[in-house]
Amino acid sequence: MSIIELKNIRKSFGTIEVIHDISFSVKKGEVVCIIGPSGSGKSTLLRCINGLETYQGGEIRVHGDRVDTTSKTIRRIRTRVAMVFQRFNLFPHMTALENVAEGPIYVKKEPREKAIEHARELLTRVGLAAKADSYPPQLSGGQQQRVAIARALGMQPDAILFDEPTSALDPELVGEVLAVMRSLAAEGMTMVVVTHEMGFAREVADRVLFLDGGVLVEQGPPEEVLSRPQNPRTQDFLRRVLEA
Amino acid sequence: MSHFFEQAPGYLPILMQGVYMTLLVTFGAFVLATVLGLVWASMRVSGIGPLAWTASTIIIVVRGIPGMVILFYIYFVMPDLGLSLSAVQAAIIGLGIAYSPYMAEVFRSGIEAIDRGQTEAALSIGMGWGLLMRRIILPQAIRVALPPYGSTMIMLLKDSSLASTITVAELSLQGKLLASSTFENTIIFTLVALIYLAMSLPLTAFNSWLERRLGKSR
Numbered sequence: 001m002s003i004i005e006l007k008n009i010r011k012s013f014g015t016i017e018v019i020h021d022i023s024f025s026v027k028k029g030e031v032v033c034i035i036g037p038s039g040s041g042k043s044t045l046l047r048c049i050n051g052l053e054t055y056q057g058g059e060i061r062v063h064g065d066r067v068d069t070t071s072k073t074i075r076r077i078r079t080r081v082a083m084v085f086q087r088f089n090l091f092p093h094m095t096a097l098e099n100v101a102e103g104p105i106y107v108k109k110e111p112r113e114k115a116i117e118h119a120r121e122l123l124t125r126v127g128l129a130a131k132a133d134s135y136p137p138q139l140s141g142g143q144q145q146r147v148a149i150a151r152a153l154g155m156q157p158d159a160i161l162f163d164e165p166t167s168a169l170d171p172e173l174v175g176e177v178l179a180v181m182r183s184l185a186a187e188g189m190t191m192v193v194v195t196h197e198m199g200f201a202r203e204v205a206d207r208v209l210f211l212d213g214g215v216l217v218e219q220g221p222p223e224e225v226l227s228r229p230q231n232p233r234t235q236d237f238l239r240r241v242l243e244a
Numbered sequence: 245m246s247h248f249f250e251q252a253p254g255y256l257p258i259l260m261q262g263v264y265m266t267l268l269v270t271f272g273a274f275v276l277a278t279v280l281g282l283v284w285a286s287m288r289v290s291g292i293g294p295l296a297w298t299a300s301t302i303i304i305v306v307r308g309i310p311g312m313v314i315l316f317y318i319y320f321v322m323p324d325l326g327l328s329l330s331a332v333q334a335a336i337i338g339l340g341i342a343y344s345p346y347m348a349e350v351f352r353s354g355i356e357a358i359d360r361g362q363t364e365a366a367l368s369i370g371m372g373w374g375l376l377m378r379r380i381i382l383p384q385a386i387r388v389a390l391p392p393y394g395s396t397m398i399m400l401l402k403d404s405s406l407a408s409t410i411t412v413a414e415l416s417l418q419g420k421l422l423a424s425s426t427f428e429n430t431i432i433f434t435l436v437a438l439i440y441l442a443m444s445l446p447l448t449a450f451n452s453w454l455e456r457r458l459g460k461s462r
Contacts, residue, residue: 051367052367075371078367078369078370083368085364085368089362090365091366093384103371106375151369
């Protein structure tokens with residue numbers, strides 16, 4: 001069963017169309033990686049899924065509910081599809097623990113004690129139990145991103161969207177974040193990951209989508225798309241990425 | 245100098261009556277300006293066209309009219325329209341309105357200084373506009389807005405002297421009346437200046453204390 005379904009999505013900024021007729025769906029437990037050159041519309045497409053961007057054509061459904069930023073259902077959809085951002089976007093005036101418990105307490109109206117306890121478990125799960133009372137500016141980028149993943153998990157989502165989660169990190173901190181994401185994938189979390197980490201995509205993804213110029217050029221299992229790409233644009237992109 | 249210390253205590257009781265009025269007008273106008281400022285700022289950042297437009301217009305119009313003229317309007321023109329207010333009431337309402345655009349801009353700049361990523365993160369965990377403002381944006385915006393808020397508070401304290409133009413016997417008017425009947429200009433206006441300074445210092449201290457307290461978690 002598909003959790004996320006995109007049909008013929010078109011998106012424009014003003015008169016410039018940046019996403020041209022893209023369709024794909026994500027099944028429960030699937031890990032989908034979206035790769036492509038910068039400016040190809042990967043992040044924009046991802047942000048359409050939880051309504052941080054509007055789209056002009058086609059239809060996105062999450063669990064059958066249409067994603068529509070003007071509708072009241074959007075808040076419910078967002079509690080079911082969490083997001084992890086490139087720049088972490090932790091709340092700097094709250095501790096790590098408060099960041100994780102914020103949504104459960106104030107949005108899902110869970111009892112405070114229970115939410116705090118669950119938040120502690122999640123911080124333990126991402127290896128940051130000792131940092132529960134630290135404020136984000138006191139944490140490294142890798143630690144902040146792991147807190148952000150715990151915050152996403154705190155909403156007990158059906159799927160998590162990752163928008164280039166390691167792109168803002170120092171190289172030596174990338175590994176710890178990818179390790180957490182790997183373990184989530186192994187536990188069966190549904191994930192859509194916009195990434196430049198080809199190794200991660202190859203190892204973890206069930207399916208890889210290659211976007212270029214707002215067009216879904218090619219998709220398939222990683223061993224096909226990444227090892228034996230059919231389209232010249234994919235071949236060209238991979239050659240440039242792997243050479244670097 | 246010794247003349248000053250001999251004479252000054254005699255004038256203080258009369259000036260203190262003025263201090264009471266100054267504090268009353270300042271405090272009242274400050275509360276009103278803060279409330280109105282919050283309303284204008286919320287309207288401007290609401291993202292709802294007509295609300296934002298109305299607030300911008302109010303800010304431009306009120307900011308473009310001298311405070312004194314606003315006071316005259318409320319005290320002298322409103323009675324013609326059937327609304328009579330005491331001088332103190334008119335001063336509080338007039339200064340509150342006159343200062344509300346500055347407050348609104350202080351709050352708005354604080355709100356707009358917060359990174360767009362904060363809004364996105366809050367929306368992505370299902371927050372609506374109210375929660376987003378109350379839990380995420382305002383607590384951070386307050387820290388940004390506090391220093392200019394404090395300066396505005398001190399400006400308002402000094403501009404409360406405008407209330408003298410509509411007969412409120414606040415500190416500056418008491419001083420002027422006293423000086424013109426005693427000709428002790430030097431003593432009296434020095435006292436008046438010192439008293440204003442003495443009132444602004446605790447405000448400054450309070451503001452730095454607030455900044456330290458709220459900034460602690462950073």
